[in-house]
Amino acid sequence: MQVWTKTITSFLNLFLQSPCPLCQRPACEQLCQDCTKKLLKQHAPRTWKLSEYSVLGFSWGTYGGMLKRAIAVMKYENQPQIADILGKCLAQAWIAQKNSDRLASSITFHSQVVVVPIPMHPDKLKRRGYNQAALIAKSFCEITGLKLKQNGLERIKATEAQFGLSISEREKNLTAAFGIGRDFYRLPAVPVLLVDDIYTTGATATAAVQTLHQHHIKVCGFLAVAATRKDG
Numbered sequence: 152m153q154v155w156t157k158t159i160t161s162f163l164n165l166f167l168q169s170p171c172p173l174c175q176r177p178a179c180e181q182l183c184q185d186c187t188k189k190l191l192k193q194h195a196p197r198t199w200k201l202s203e204y205s206v207l208g209f210s211w212g213t214y215g216g217m218l219k220r221a222i223a224v225m226k227y228e229n230q231p232q233i234a235d236i237l238g239k240c241l242a243q244a245w246i247a248q249k250n251s252d253r254l255a256s257s258i259t260f261h262s263q264v265v266v267v268p269i270p271m272h273p274d275k276l277k278r279r280g281y282n283q284a285a286l287i288a289k290s291f292c293e294i295t296g297l298k299l300k301q302n303g304l305e306r307i308k309a310t311e312a313q314f315g316l317s318i319s320e321r322e323k324n325l326t327a328a329f330g331i332g333r334d335f336y337r338l339p340a341v342p343v344l345l346v347d348d349i350y351t352t353g354a355t356a357t358a359a360v361q362t363l364h365q366h367h368i369k370v371c372g373f374l375a376v377a378a379t380r381k382d383g
């Protein structure tokens with residue numbers, strides 16, 4: 152009898168467990184243990200200075216392996232819940248960084264900043280249904296307790312995909328891509344911490360920082376879950 156109860160329970164558990172979005176195997180958590188382990192292998196927090204600006208860049212991990220897959224599945228396979236996991240990872244790493252790194256702690260880590268996600272063009276948002284950077288920023292703020300201004304920036308130009316473009320092409324592609332969003336029609340009194348999923352050449356970060364600077368809004372940092380290169 153006991154054996155049967157056990158068998159039935161584990162059989163039911165199999166159905167109650169939702170599949171891991173990265174490998175489709177049953178998982179008790181949002182990701183299965185194996186994918187979590189592989190994801191954590193990419194964890195390599197890094198700070199750098201964005202060129203031309205005294206803005207701190209910070210990333211949770213190296214773009215590749217399971218992190219690359221997690222980001223792709225989150226964006227292109229309708230799995231927005233992955234953003235929640237990545238945002239929490241970013242938040243925990245940022246808290247640790249602030250405690251161990253003079254640069255990060257000197258720039259700021261107190262309640263006197265507002266977090267702004269890199270926005271998506273409304274047409275793209277309509278197609279995808281969610282902006283992963285906004286979801287990452289939301290979960291980041293839940294852990295850090297920082298204030299979220301989801302509409303600090305807006306994307307006013309539908310840019311081509313950055314993939315495959317050279318650095319100068321990327322910069323050109325992003326010229327005037329951003330505008331001030333409705334959350335900043337009244338200027339914020341505190342600096343901005345930008346959040347995105349990936350940092351590649353820095354073209355997106357630069358364009359967003361430029362837009363905010365032009366409107367006399369201070370930017371203190373650019374945080375990305377994954378980064379592909381060492382400096383901006």
Ligand SMILES: [Zn+2]
Binds near residue numbers: 171175182
């Ligand atoms: Zn998995």
